[in-house]
Amino acid sequence: MPEATATDRGRQVRQRLRVAASELVPELGWAGVSTRLLAQRAGVAPGLVHYHFSSLHALLREAVLEVMRELLGQLATRLEQTDSLDAGLDVILGSVGACTDRDPTSLLFAEAYLAAARDEQMREALAALLTDLRRTVAHWLNRHSHPTPDHTALVLAAALDGLLLHRALDPGLTPARVAPVLRRLLHLHGDE
Template identity: 50%
Template sequence: MAPTAKQGQEVRQRLLAAAAELIPERGWSAVSTRILAERAGVTPSVVHYHFSSVQDVLTEAAISAMRQVLTTTDELFTSATTPAVAIDALLASIEQYDGTDPMSLLFTETYLAATRDERLHTQIAGLVTDFRTRLADWLTIHQVVEPAATAAVLAATIDGLLLHRTLGPESPALTTVLRRLVS
């Protein structure tokens, strides 16, 4: 890659990293071109050189972060030997998210922004659908009854748990209930 192309790619990555930091810090709608440029260490015109709008930077940064989390989650359940072990792994994987951490806030802000942005909505829906499909395929291999519906409930449960974490403690019977779902 030529030096200028490499530098351009580095600037683009700095803008995406800055956006991923700013979404949970300030909220989706409070990230401006100026604030984003300042965080990335570039001039505001550079933002619009690499992206057509701040919305595009935020969308790409958020979708990329969400995709990374889902990929890590995929690895957990695909390495599990049984559905019960998969439930344990899924629940253990979300322990790092307390609902107020940057990634939880990024997900929450992005879901909220998707209610007002059809393109973002479509991209998140695609991530969720792909995740549910992979989970359903894994559940099918492990002979779980109604794998597609079970995958949908598990995915929604994990999202719901993360959202509710800021509101109060979880039920101690959660693992038992979710294990029963896949038994």
């Protein structure tokens, strides 16, 4: 087996740093992650953090956005495979149903939103992800002949975010509790 090149080793270190960051942000909060802790978790020397990334915040941003993109990509794939509005709503609510008030994914999303309030690059990146999510949901709604796919996608995306954030404060707020209201929304066929 050929020996890894310097480029391959660099990619591996960058990936280990991103994975460590995506684990530490939910555990400690955005501000609680230090270069030393991050390097220790990734099993690399602290100097490699700044060798591979322009700053600790750039690394945290990249790591968190990578996780969020992957999760939203999985949601898009699953939505594309649905054969009805109800099945799609089940997919959307199922993605939230796995989240609790203290699970790493929910905490990561909450930390990302908080960071975006103070970091313009993070805000722009999250806004782009949100636009992609809305576009995905609107495409799914349109594919199932929903009369107002764009506007309904806005509401569903906001409901999804709200449900994630509210569950941190009210673990009893389950997808099952909001499903009937969202199902009615999907089946409204009147004027806007």
